[in-house]
Amino acid sequence: MDDSQASSHGPVTHEFTLSPMETSSSDIILSATHDNEFVHISMQPSQNEIRSPCDICCVVDTSGSMSDSAEIQNDNNEHYGLSQLDLVKHALKTIINSLQDQDRL
Structure with a gap:
């Protein structure tokens, strides 16, 4: 969604399903976990950079x-x-x- 589609009448809500994940590249390590109320997203830079x-x-x-x-x-x-x-x-x-x-x- 771009800014032209955002409503000026309140927050934009997007529903999605999260599953624990972890991915890595040469630049960062990204992991995401969730419970019923919060999503914790963690990014760690490469130790070699x-x-x-x-x-x-x-x-x-x-x-x-x-x-x-x-x-x-x-x-x-x-x-x-x-x-x-x-x-x-x-x-x-x-x-x-x-x-x-x-x-x-």
């Missing part, structure tokens, strides 16, 4: 609402005691640890 440097800018909301509980619950309805800001900090640390020498944050 040198990637281009990247510049990353992170903007973090530090307002009072970020101290609210992250509402992460397991099947037993247990809370983990993490705030929304705790999750953002963890995500930023993950980004930092994945940077290479030529990257800029």
Whole structure:
């Protein structure tokens, strides 16, 4: 569907059936898995290739609402005691640890 076919009255919905998959080429490894609510798509670059440097800018909301509980619950309805800001900090640390020498944050 191109942009001329998209409805301006709401989201465009496309129904499809997913099955676990994995494919690879010389450039990337792509895998997809799903459950009833989410689709997880993962791409990993080839280990033999040198990637281009990247510049990353992170903007973090530090307002009072970020101290609210992250509402992460397991099947037993247990809370983990993490705030929304705790999750953002963890995500930023993950980004930092994945940077290479030529990257800029």
